[in-house]
Amino acid sequence: MLNTEVKAEFIQIVGPGRYLDRPEELACYSYDAFVEEALPDAVIFPQTTAEVSQILKTAGRYKIPVTGRGAGTSVCGAPIPVRHGIVLCFSKMDKIIEVNTRDRYIIVQPGVVNADIQKALLPFGFFYPPDPGSMNSSTIGGNIAQNAGGPRCLKYGVTVDYVLGLEVVLASGEIIRFGSRNIKDATGYKLSALFCGSEGTLGIITEAILKVLPKPEAVKTLMVTFDDLDNTAKAVTDIIGSGILPAAMELMDQLTLNAIEDSANMGLDRNAQGTLLIEIDGVQEACDKEMKKIIEKVRENGAVHIQEAGSENEREKLWTARRSAYGVFAKLAPDIISEDVTVPVSKVPEMVRRIIEITTRYGLRVGVLAHAGDGNMHPMVPADKSNKEEWGRVEKAFAEIFKAAADLDGTLSGEHGIGLAKAAYLPLVMNQATLDFMKKIKHVIDPDGILNPGKFV
Amino acid sequence: MTEKTLQNCGKCGICLNACPVYKLLKEEQASPRAKLQLIKAHDLHTLGSSPFLKDLIHKCLMCGSCSAACPSGIDHYSKFMEMRQKMVEAHGETPAIKSLIYLLAREYRTRFGAGLARTGQKLMPAGLAEKFKLGNIPLKNFPEFNVVPFRKAHDEVISPKGKPLGRVIYFTGCATHYLYGDTGSATIGILRHMGYEVVIPKSQVCCSIPLLFHGAKKQAMKNIRTNVKALADIEAEAVLVDCSTCGEALKNEYPRLFKAGSKHLSDARNISSRVTDILSFMDLHFDLLEFDPAVTENISVTYHAPCHTRNTFQSHFLAEKLLQRLPGVTYHRAPDFDQCCGGGGTFFYEYPEVSKKMVDKKIESAKAMQATHWITDCPVCRMNLAGNMDESDGLRVLHPVTLIYAALKQI
Numbered sequence: 001m002l003n004t005e006v007k008a009e010f011i012q013i014v015g016p017g018r019y020l021d022r023p024e025e026l027a028c029y030s031y032d033a034f035v036e037e038a039l040p041d042a043v044i045f046p047q048t049t050a051e052v053s054q055i056l057k058t059a060g061r062y063k064i065p066v067t068g069r070g071a072g073t074s075v076c077g078a079p080i081p082v083r084h085g086i087v088l089c090f091s092k093m094d095k096i097i098e099v100n101t102r103d104r105y106i107i108v109q110p111g112v113v114n115a116d117i118q119k120a121l122l123p124f125g126f127f128y129p130p131d132p133g134s135m136n137s138s139t140i141g142g143n144i145a146q147n148a149g150g151p152r153c154l155k156y157g158v159t160v161d162y163v164l165g166l167e168v169v170l171a172s173g174e175i176i177r178f179g180s181r182n183i184k185d186a187t188g189y190k191l192s193a194l195f196c197g198s199e200g201t202l203g204i205i206t207e208a209i210l211k212v213l214p215k216p217e218a219v220k221t222l223m224v225t226f227d228d229l230d231n232t233a234k235a236v237t238d239i240i241g242s243g244i245l246p247a248a249m250e251l252m253d254q255l256t257l258n259a260i261e262d263s264a265n266m267g268l269d270r271n272a273q274g275t276l277l278i279e280i281d282g283v284q285e286a287c288d289k290e291m292k293k294i295i296e297k298v299r300e301n302g303a304v305h306i307q308e309a310g311s312e313n314e315r316e317k318l319w320t321a322r323r324s325a326y327g328v329f330a331k332l333a334p335d336i337i338s339e340d341v342t343v344p345v346s347k348v349p350e351m352v353r354r355i356i357e358i359t360t361r362y363g364l365r366v367g368v369l370a371h372a373g374d375g376n377m378h379p380m381v382p383a384d385k386s387n388k389e390e391w392g393r394v395e396k397a398f399a400e401i402f403k404a405a406a407d408l409d410g411t412l413s414g415e416h417g418i419g420l421a422k423a424a425y426l427p428l429v430m431n432q433a434t435l436d437f438m439k440k441i442k443h444v445i446d447p448d449g450i451l452n453p454g455k456f457v
Numbered sequence: 458m459t460e461k462t463l464q465n466c467g468k469c470g471i472c473l474n475a476c477p478v479y480k481l482l483k484e485e486q487a488s489p490r491a492k493l494q495l496i497k498a499h500d501l502h503t504l505g506s507s508p509f510l511k512d513l514i515h516k517c518l519m520c521g522s523c524s525a526a527c528p529s530g531i532d533h534y535s536k537f538m539e540m541r542q543k544m545v546e547a548h549g550e551t552p553a554i555k556s557l558i559y560l561l562a563r564e565y566r567t568r569f570g571a572g573l574a575r576t577g578q579k580l581m582p583a584g585l586a587e588k589f590k591l592g593n594i595p596l597k598n599f600p601e602f603n604v605v606p607f608r609k610a611h612d613e614v615i616s617p618k619g620k621p622l623g624r625v626i627y628f629t630g631c632a633t634h635y636l637y638g639d640t641g642s643a644t645i646g647i648l649r650h651m652g653y654e655v656v657i658p659k660s661q662v663c664c665s666i667p668l669l670f671h672g673a674k675k676q677a678m679k680n681i682r683t684n685v686k687a688l689a690d691i692e693a694e695a696v697l698v699d700c701s702t703c704g705e706a707l708k709n710e711y712p713r714l715f716k717a718g719s720k721h722l723s724d725a726r727n728i729s730s731r732v733t734d735i736l737s738f739m740d741l742h743f744d745l746l747e748f749d750p751a752v753t754e755n756i757s758v759t760y761h762a763p764c765h766t767r768n769t770f771q772s773h774f775l776a777e778k779l780l781q782r783l784p785g786v787t788y789h790r791a792p793d794f795d796q797c798c799g800g801g802g803t804f805f806y807e808y809p810e811v812s813k814k815m816v817d818k819k820i821e822s823a824k825a826m827q828a829t830h831w832i833t834d835c836p837v838c839r840m841n842l843a844g845n846m847d848e849s850d851g852l853r854v855l856h857p858v859t860l861i862y863a864a865l866k867q868i
Contacts, residue, residue: 327528330467
């Protein structure tokens with residue numbers, strides 16, 4: 001609990017209705033979708049940039065930690081207030097400020113839910129490409145702070161590729177604005193790239209200008225099953241290698257598919273060792289041509305069954321299956337660890353082999369799910385955190401998986417971010433000088449370390 | 458794997474988008490995920506019990522949309538119900554809710570209460586009825602109580618018109634019994650028209666969902682055993698409900714409440730397997746309905762899908778289909794037709810400020826449909842939607858059976 005003097009100052013800024021500190025309320029802001037939990041001392045809901053600035057000035061004066069939060073759907077622990085202090089929750093700062101499809105941008109407050117951006121753009125025939133699994137609940141502020149991805153980022157790129165400009169409040173309370181409404185903007189440092197993936201450690205995002213795209217005229221979706229997981233992964237490499245860039249290419253192994261089928265009973269092929277969900281979009285004629293080529297490539301790799309979605313309903317059904325994978329795995333054991341190591345696409349078959357080898361060696365179950373087209377792997381391990389012995393094996397296995405990814409020229413995180421989950425493994429992919437460089441940046445902007453302390457920097 | 462480990466929340470947050478209360482308030486503590494966390498913290502004694510904890514747990518429509526959306530298959534419903542009971546035991550109930558439980562717990566009390574209320578409605582000066590509100594709803598906008606309770610006004614066995622096709626049981630629920638006799642009459646009329654013999658067991662009582670929601674499990678169990686006894690031994694091809702919440706209780710809750718191996722459990726399962734909502738039944742036997750096109754000519758309707766209809770029977774699409782198949786009727790789907798109206802049993806009374814925002818949004822978009830009738834198959838939704846409008850809004854709120862019955866050819 002903050003002392004009464006400090007509390008009074010914060011209430012002065014936002015009013016009593018948007019300041020919470022009863023234990024029952026605090027318990028609700030102690031978690032995200034990661035396994036750790038930590039209680040804040042207070043939760044504040046800002047609604048304007050000016051309020052955020054005042055809050056940070058006050059927090060800075062008393063050196064109180066400030067951890068930003070959107071909808072709390074992060075899977076790496078980024079919004080967990082491990083050093084307590086304030087959780088700054090943006091769910092009520094959720095206005096769409098401007099939709100401008102003529103100039104191809106949208107301006108939003110940080111608490112706008114990703115799916116609501118899509119809804120606002122739909123009538124104009126536009127869309128915002130990054131589509132994280134959490135898109136129906138997660139906020140754009142969190143998407144930017146974590147540099148979120150999603151299945152269709154294979155073709156379209158991730159959040160950082162769509163941030164044209166930001167308004168950010170620094171730890172000092174100063175408000176900075178960079179970027180512009182222009183797709184081309186070579187004016188100074190590309191600061192948006194610094195804040196995408198900063199996970200709330202450098203500043204608090206209060207407004208964003210995002211690039212949007214016209215919706216492609218045609219979409220084709222294909223589900224292909226294989227009787228060999230290795231062949232499934234090789235098909236991915238072959239398709240990308242042939243010069244086609246699908247919008248999405250999702251790989252699921254047998255355990256994943258069966259877990260989905262157990263939960264949703266959708267008539268998926270339980271015997272398939274590997275399944276690919278492939279989607280292409282663009283001009284109709286181009287889609288037809290690419291689809292032919294894709295079918296040729298999967299056949300060459302021993303595809304057993306090829307099913308094309310005949311309607312929007314069928315397409316939605318295939319995607320629902322894919323999107324529910326994380327959730328259904330959660331019910332196999334009290335806890336679930338899902339990571340997002342990423343390797344160059346040509347290394348996908350090898351990475352799949354290594355994940356299975358490592359987890360099998362530690363006696364763990366693993367579901368391999370991947371945005372395979374961009375090498376973004378999602379090994380999911382259901383386990384029981386209260387079982388110390390088992391949990392020890394989980395941690396060792398993931399340490400080896402991270403190491404394997406690094407050895408294959410991969411990286412720790414494709415789209416979840418580092419948060420609490422992977423902070424210890426940064427040296428696998430960065431040398432000391434690079435880590436120091438990040439620390440220097442952090443120290444200059446936030447000398448007292450009040451912004452999301454206890455995380456990766 | 459134990460039952461317990463199967464029921465673990467991965468905190469993924471998919472339920473946030475499914476929860477009508479979270480979507481309105483945008484506060485984690487209102488979300489289904491948070492309620493599960495609070496229950497866990499309470500059970501592990503890391504969080505003490507308090508009236509405020511009770512309030513957070515109760516700020517829920519019990520609409521079941523979280524369970525329906527949950528990829529981990531968590532049974533929020535049972536968990537919330539159990540926690541509500543603990544909270545009521547520890548911190549009591551408000552006098553109004555206590556009286557409701559007292560009335561619903563015994564059939565004769567409910568009857569007495571309804572009779573009193575009816576007299577009250579008659580005696581209340583117009584000015585007072587205008588001024589006093591239950592939640593947001595002015596008393597003058599409440600439906601009038603049935604002159605005679607519905608089951609009392611009807612025989613226990615009603616024969617079909619024409620050639621008999623079969624027999625069904627009709628579980629009327631309290632709303633039809635005391636308030637919306639028109640729903641009951643239309644349901645019987647439709648079933649007779651189809652050729653069904655209708656059995657309305659006299660000994661049936663409140664389904665007891667309101668009691669379970671408010672932690673009165675002991676009182677509820679007495680009613681539930683009475684209902685199981687009343688329904689189990691009658692041979693009939695279906696147990697029909699006109700209220701999807703009663704349906705939810707009979708179909709999903711009753712079988713969970715009895716011990717393995719007991720006679721009650723096998724009876725409850727037998728009932729559960731036969732429970733059908735009237736919408737699904739009409740859809741299944743649509744060919745038995747003969748219409749008089751003149752009656753419904755130029756009627757335009759819009760539909761509100763009740764949460765329990767969506768989440769228990771998934772028959773909201775059937776309601777739309779039925780309305781579209783009525784001769785001369787034009788159907789307009791409101792963009793938010795499947796969003797909660799904020800009624801939620803007693804939610805509209807307990808959290809009027811939250812409920813009001815939800816219902817006003819619904820009314821605004823329904824009015825934009827330019828319809829004459831707003832169709833909905835849940836009595837609380839009906840009360841809530843109608844109660845928050847007045848005549849100038851120009852929308853009549855009805856159960857689908859009333860419109861469908863009116864459209865039938867007289868035989």
